[in-house]
Amino acid sequence: MHTKPILQLALDYIDLAPALAMAYLLRDEVEVIEIGTPLTKAEGMRAVSTVRHLCPGNLILADVKTPDVGGVEAKICFDAGADWMTVLGAAPLATVRLALEEAISRPGKEAIIELTGVRDILARAQEWRAMGMERMVYHRGWDEGNTARTWDPADWETIRVLIDMGFKISVAGGIDLETIPFFRGLDISVFNIGRAIREAEDPVDAARSFRALIDELWSEPIGAAAV
Amino acid sequence: MHTKPILQLALDYIDLAPALAMAYLLRDEVEVIEIGTPLTKAEGMRAVSTVRHLCPGNLILADVKTPDVGGVEAKICFDAGADWMTVLGAAPLATVRLALEEAISRPGKEAIIELTGVRDILARAQEWRAMGMERMVYHRGWDEGNTARTWDPADWETIRVLIDMGFKISVAGGIDLETIPFFRGLDISVFNIGRAIREAEDPVDAARSFRALIDELWSEPIGAAAV
Numbered sequence: 001m002h003t004k005p006i007l008q009l010a011l012d013y014i015d016l017a018p019a020l021a022m023a024y025l026l027r028d029e030v031e032v033i034e035i036g037t038p039l040t041k042a043e044g045m046r047a048v049s050t051v052r053h054l055c056p057g058n059l060i061l062a063d064v065k066t067p068d069v070g071g072v073e074a075k076i077c078f079d080a081g082a083d084w085m086t087v088l089g090a091a092p093l094a095t096v097r098l099a100l101e102e103a104i105s106r107p108g109k110e111a112i113i114e115l116t117g118v119r120d121i122l123a124r125a126q127e128w129r130a131m132g133m134e135r136m137v138y139h140r141g142w143d144e145g146n147t148a149r150t151w152d153p154a155d156w157e158t159i160r161v162l163i164d165m166g167f168k169i170s171v172a173g174g175i176d177l178e179t180i181p182f183f184r185g186l187d188i189s190v191f192n193i194g195r196a197i198r199e200a201e202d203p204v205d206a207a208r209s210f211r212a213l214i215d216e217l218w219s220e221p222i223g224a225a226a227v
Numbered sequence: 228m229h230t231k232p233i234l235q236l237a238l239d240y241i242d243l244a245p246a247l248a249m250a251y252l253l254r255d256e257v258e259v260i261e262i263g264t265p266l267t268k269a270e271g272m273r274a275v276s277t278v279r280h281l282c283p284g285n286l287i288l289a290d291v292k293t294p295d296v297g298g299v300e301a302k303i304c305f306d307a308g309a310d311w312m313t314v315l316g317a318a319p320l321a322t323v324r325l326a327l328e329e330a331i332s333r334p335g336k337e338a339i340i341e342l343t344g345v346r347d348i349l350a351r352a353q354e355w356r357a358m359g360m361e362r363m364v365y366h367r368g369w370d371e372g373n374t375a376r377t378w379d380p381a382d383w384e385t386i387r388v389l390i391d392m393g394f395k396i397s398v399a400g401g402i403d404l405e406t407i408p409f410f411r412g413l414d415i416s417v418f419n420i421g422r423a424i425r426e427a428e429d430p431v432d433a434a435r436s437f438r439a440l441i442d443e444l445w446s447e448p449i450g451a452a453a454v
Contacts, residue, residue, distance in 0.1 A: 012296075014299060037294065037295065038296050038303065040271075041267050041268060041271060041272065041291050041300060041303065042272050043271045044268060044269055044272075044273070044274070045268065045270075046271070047271070065295075067292045067294070067315060067341075067343045067344065068264065068292075068343055068370055069239075069265050069370060072241060072265050073264075076268065088294060088315075088317070088343075088344065090294075090317035090344030091343065091344055091370075092343075092370055092371045094370040095370040098370055116295055116315075116317070116318065116319075117294065117315065117317030117319075118317075143295055143296060143297055143319055143321040143322040143325055144295075144319045144321055
């Protein structure tokens with residue numbers, strides 16, 4: 001079945017009130033709502049539980065980027081109402097495995113690899129895939145994005161290989177309407193959008209523009225489009 | 228001046244109440260109280276601010292292991308009352324630099340490197356030291372510790388080189404009374420103790436046993452003791 005990429009809104013705030021307001025405003029425009037890493041630390045799991053309460057129809061991602069104690073961090077995220085949580089790719093394999101085991105024990109929950117700090121992505125990806133990890137955030141970091149790195153053809157090729165390995169890929173980091181066509185030809189699972197929606201004059205309208213562009217560019221299955 | 232290693236209590240909890248009770252019980256026995264990574268995510272920065280309030284005489288470490296958005300995460304930790312916060316060694320250099328800059332702008336605050344996920348420790352350490360980082364947590368991870376790794380001579384030698392580079396070193400991870408002598412001959416700055424104090428029948432007595440042993444083994448400056 002042909003599945004189009006879905007939209008994720010990143011709540012990159014450190015105060016709960018504006019995060020809740022933005023989540024509520026966008027709840028019918030995006031499939032996934034992400035509690036950003038700094039917000040999970042500023043407000044703790046009540047950021048997850050309040051968004052869960054306010055947005056019962058969305059998938060909630062707790063972007064905790066777990067570096068250790070994987071089973072415990074996955075459990076607190078899921079207990080608070082998160083559907084997905086992230087574990088750091090730079091974490092020990094044992095941490096990834098413990099987060100995954102906690103997710104697998106709870107129907108509908110997913111632990112997701114997040115690539116911050118990983119240098120040998122494809123080698124590590126083989127290990128994670130063999131372990132049973134199915135989803136990965138291909139992430140251009142905030143601090144990196146603010147200084148140097150942009151999306152380039154090497155990213156495109158790496159993402160293609162990861163998808164061929166069987167990973168569902170979320171892409172994140174400085175994505176705006178101009179960036180979306182870069183990902184054409186890739187069976188992207190989730191587009192994670194932050195500032196380009198939150199800081200738009202009309203965030204709802206911005207989200208709809210992303211949806212329209214994605215629906216247009218991913219109107220056919222990738223296999224056919226790539227021909 | 229000869230300075231003996233100081234003691235840090237790791238609050239590895241996911242609920243605030245038992246963490247507060249343990250912090251209050253041990254406040255006169257340890258110099259540093261650490262808000263563990265899962266607790267920063269479960270309860271957010273109110274875990275830091277309540278321990279700060281309860282224990283005004285201690286140094287408070289927020290072990291957030293910042294992976295990105297370094298300036299923002301450092302700021303929320305310091306605003307909540309933390310004296311020290313940790314930034315992930317696996318994070319981009321830009322993230323480490325932004326956390327450091329935030330710390331330097333505020334007298335008495337420190338950003339500390341945490342080694343989770345770092346494979347080429349000594350090479351990276353040169354970069355961090357050149358940048359101005361002064362303190363590092365040499366950490367045996369929880370999940371790793373539970374499966375395979377123990378302290379070994381390679382750790383001792385790496386710590387020695389890091390101290391020679393000018394780093395103040397905190398050691399953490401499964402440290403009990405039997406482990407302390409392993410670190411003899413090293414000018415350790417902070418011994419971070421968790422379970423061996425928290426799970427002792429009498430945590431105050433356990434902390435005092437650590438203090439007595441450390442005072443005995445580090446009774447002279449390292450230079451003299453090493454002869």
